Amino acid sequence: MTRIFIPKDAAALAVGADKVAKTIAEIASERGKEVTLVRTGSRGMFFLEPLVEVETPAGRIAYGPVAPRDVASLFHADFLAGGAHPLRIGRPEEHPFLARQTRLTFARCGITDPLSLEDYAAHDGWRGLKRALAIGPAAIVTEVTQSGLRGRGGAGFPTGIKWKTVADTQADRKYVVCNADEGDSGTFADRMVMEGDPFMLIEGMTIAALAVGATKGFVYCRSEYPQAIRTFNAALAAARQAGFLGNAVAGAQHRFDIELRVGAGAYVCGEETALLDSLEGKRGIVRAKPPLPAHKGLFRRPTVVNNVLSFAAVPFILAQGAAAYANFGMGRSRGTMPIQIAGNVRHGGLFETAFGLTLGEIVDDIGGGTASGRPVRAVQCGGPLGAYFPPSLFDTPFDYEAFTARDGLVGHGGVVVFDDTVDMAEMARFAMEFCAIESCGKCTPCRIGAVRGKEVIERIMLGSNVEANITLLEDLCQTMKFGSLCALGGFVPYPVMSALRHYPEDFRPRAAAAAAE
Amino acid sequence: MPKTSDFDEGRAQAIIAEHLGLEGSLLPILHAFNEEFGYIDDAAVPHIAAALNLSRAEVHGVLTFYHDFRRAPGGRHTLKICRAEACQSRGSETVARRCLAKLGVGWHDTTPDGELTIEPVYCLGLCASGPAALLDGEPLGLLDEDKLAAAVEEVCEP
Numbered sequence: 001m002t003r004i005f006i007p008k009d010a011a012a013l014a015v016g017a018d019k020v021a022k023t024i025a026e027i028a029s030e031r032g033k034e035v036t037l038v039r040t041g042s043r044g045m046f047f048l049e050p051l052v053e054v055e056t057p058a059g060r061i062a063y064g065p066v067a068p069r070d071v072a073s074l075f076h077a078d079f080l081a082g083g084a085h086p087l088r089i090g091r092p093e094e095h096p097f098l099a100r101q102t103r104l105t106f107a108r109c110g111i112t113d114p115l116s117l118e119d120y121a122a123h124d125g126w127r128g129l130k131r132a133l134a135i136g137p138a139a140i141v142t143e144v145t146q147s148g149l150r151g152r153g154g155a156g157f158p159t160g161i162k163w164k165t166v167a168d169t170q171a172d173r174k175y176v177v178c179n180a181d182e183g184d185s186g187t188f189a190d191r192m193v194m195e196g197d198p199f200m201l202i203e204g205m206t207i208a209a210l211a212v213g214a215t216k217g218f219v220y221c222r223s224e225y226p227q228a229i230r231t232f233n234a235a236l237a238a239a240r241q242a243g244f245l246g247n248a249v250a251g252a253q254h255r256f257d258i259e260l261r262v263g264a265g266a267y268v269c270g271e272e273t274a275l276l277d278s279l280e281g282k283r284g285i286v287r288a289k290p291p292l293p294a295h296k297g298l299f300r301r302p303t304v305v306n307n308v309l310s311f312a313a314v315p316f317i318l319a320q321g322a323a324a325y326a327n328f329g330m331g332r333s334r335g336t337m338p339i340q341i342a343g344n345v346r347h348g349g350l351f352e353t354a355f356g357l358t359l360g361e362i363v364d365d366i367g368g369g370t371a372s373g374r375p376v377r378a379v380q381c382g383g384p385l386g387a388y389f390p391p392s393l394f395d396t397p398f399d400y401e402a403f404t405a406r407d408g409l410v411g412h413g414g415v416v417v418f419d420d421t422v423d424m425a426e427m428a429r430f431a432m433e434f435c436a437i438e439s440c441g442k443c444t445p446c447r448i449g450a451v452r453g454k455e456v457i458e459r460i461m462l463g464s465n466v467e468a469n470i471t472l473l474e475d476l477c478q479t480m481k482f483g484s485l486c487a488l489g490g491f492v493p494y495p496v497m498s499a500l501r502h503y504p505e506d507f508r509p510r511a512a513a514a515a516a517e
Numbered sequence: 518m519p520k521t522s523d524f525d526e527g528r529a530q531a532i533i534a535e536h537l538g539l540e541g542s543l544l545p546i547l548h549a550f551n552e553e554f555g556y557i558d559d560a561a562v563p564h565i566a567a568a569l570n571l572s573r574a575e576v577h578g579v580l581t582f583y584h585d586f587r588r589a590p591g592g593r594h595t596l597k598i599c600r601a602e603a604c605q606s607r608g609s610e611t612v613a614r615r616c617l618a619k620l621g622v623g624w625h626d627t628t629p630d631g632e633l634t635i636e637p638v639y640c641l642g643l644c645a646s647g648p649a650a651l652l653d654g655e656p657l658g659l660l661d662e663d664k665l666a667a668a669v670e671e672v673c674e675p
């Protein structure tokens with residue numbers, strides 16, 4: 001009996017993993033080979049998906065990217081024994097893309113069966129929860145604070161401080177809410193956790209609930225992630241069945257359960273207060289702060305709102321201790337960041353590493369440059385509200401403060417690569433258009449400003465009154481930056497202004513075309 | 518998979534009753550209607566409002582806020598093509614433009630035979646494998662014009 005591992009991650013399914021699995025099963029039975037197919041999460045090397053791994057006495061041997069038509073030749077090459085084949089990668093953990101990573105949060109992803117409680121327990125699962133139960137709420141908060149963990153959803157707020165605020169607030173009930181709205185283009189780490197290691201998120205949220213005294217949790221997942229929704233719901237049912245959720249969490253005197261809720265296609269519902277309104281069954285409109293969600297959150301009760309990756313980091317921190325996590329990183333950015341390398345890039349995928357690599361190392365060394373083979377021209381970091389970086393800024397280290405110093409955003413860790421065919425005026429126009437489509441409408445600079453901004457850029461692109469319109473656009477960006485209630489309207493000036501600053505030639509097409517003649 | 522059946526008051530009441538116990542049940546109810554009927558009929562609004570003790574205007578406000586909720590029947594199949602930055606960097610706009618031109622429809626439109634509705638979506642978390650799309654909820658990656666056409670043909674039997 002040979003075990004074969006094939007991901008069921010959406011990025012593997014999108015390139016045919018199900019068909020590959022089916023073909024392997026068919027040919028195996030034709031040839032009388034006994035195989036067990038295990039569907040895993042993804043290792044995060046999307047350039048090798050579908051990645052097929054075979055369990056051999058020498059460890060797992062990987063082949064990829066495998067198409068259904070390759071399967072017959074894999075059997076011919078005796079891949080069940082790790083045989084030679086042009087698609088043979090060897091041991092996956094020795095592949096340079098994985099060997100260079102520090103996987104604390106993604107240690108199990110792609111290795112275990114995401115819905116197997118036995119696998120989870122065998123690979124260090126629930127150790128953080130056990131320690132949390134042993135040390136109690138105050139000590140949990142201290143551990144998380146000392147780990148230096150900062151919110152991975154975008155704002156980078158210290159997680160321990162948020163938890164302490166909720167723990168210190170008295171109320172008849174409290175909530176733990178996981179922000180799985182992951183709307184930023186170029187990001188997929190939350191999705192990979194929910195599809196590839198969902199019990200880790202359940203464990204992290206449960207530890208948060210113990211720390212603050214919450215009895216109910218919600219995961220708010222975007223509707224664009226049907227595979228994550230399926231897997232996570234199945235994981236919730238399994239965890240409940242095994243007593244990790246319910247009236248006596250892991251056999252202890254604590255009641256906690258989690259419910260998955262699905263968003264409805266509104267980017268702004270990733271903003272935590274809009275998310276809470278949406279969970280309450282309202283329009284996803286951003287709330288003015290104060291009150292903070294930590295004081296008056298869901299149904300006006302004290303609420304912890306954290307990103308998937310923030311909760312997912314917690315089991316490791318509790319199991320191994322704060323120092324084990326804080327030892328990684330630079331400056332005030334402690335621990336590891338699952339960087340998501342995306343867009344027009346050769347080696348796209350999930351790269352978890354300590355903070356501090358330079359942007360150039362990420363894009364050129366790890367990402368291998370563009371997929372098209374053309375020169376890299378721009379990199380957008382931190383999603384649709386993040387700045388565009390030209391290669392001249394590739395010495396910027398991946399660190400919250402270093403990015404901020406260059407008007408950039410680490411955000412949720414997305415890095416989107418563009419080659420030299422990109423039109424940066426079009427990208428600036430798109431940023432404004434996206435803001436106009438997704439604005440919650442509460443404040444004028446964002447609701448009206450984004451529409452005007454898009455129109456002004458369209459006029460610039462047509463070459464009409466270019467310099468005057470650029471001045472107008474800059475003014476508008478200032479107004480949006482300082483007059484918007486949340487970061488949708490407030491940050492959209494960053495991609496726009498960075499495009500203007502670093503790629504002025506793209507906004508002056510006529511002048512450039514004339515000069516070129 | 519989106520279905521499109523006519524509004525049915527009995528089913529409507531059953532869907533509402535099924536979700537009424539949830540905290541903040543309006544979105545789950547609207548999702549369930551969208552799933553069951555393929556859209557949310559205006560006739561459902563008063564029933565939902567009455568059950569949740571809300572005004573019709575409040576339900577209408579929520580219904581119209583979210584991109585996912587359809588107010589009129591769509592096609593038998595739904596194709597959501599990603600238009601966000603990472604897919605753009607891999608040529609998604611050209612693929613989308615050609616797909617729409619070939620089918621002779623625009624964004625949010627349904628083909629005249631009622632088979633397919635095409636909607637824009639902003640990121641599917643497949644950003645290293647773009648151009649990406651969801652066809653009846655199934656993810657598609659590394660798309661080009663031909664692959665997308667083939668996938669569409671596979672589900673839309675003439």
Ligand SMILES: Cc1cc2nc3c(=O)[nH]c(=O)nc-3n(C[C@H](O)[C@H](O)[C@H](O)COP(=O)(O)O)c2cc1C
Nearest residue numbers: 151152153179181182183270271272306307310487
């Ligand atoms: C427009 C907008 C969209 C956001 N989208 C997300 C998101 O998809 N996921 C997320 O975790 N945080 C998102 N945030 C940040 C949240 O408001 C909030 O800071 C975060 O959920 C807190 O969790 P953390 O401290 O663990 O990062 C968004 C913020 C804004 C302004």
Ligand code: SF4
Nearest residue numbers: 440442443446486489
């Ligand atoms: S900035 Fe835009 S999205 Fe944010 S609160 Fe104002 S209108 Fe809403």
Ligand code: FES
Nearest residue numbers: 599604641643644
């Ligand atoms: S940008 Fe298209 S899937 Fe993320």
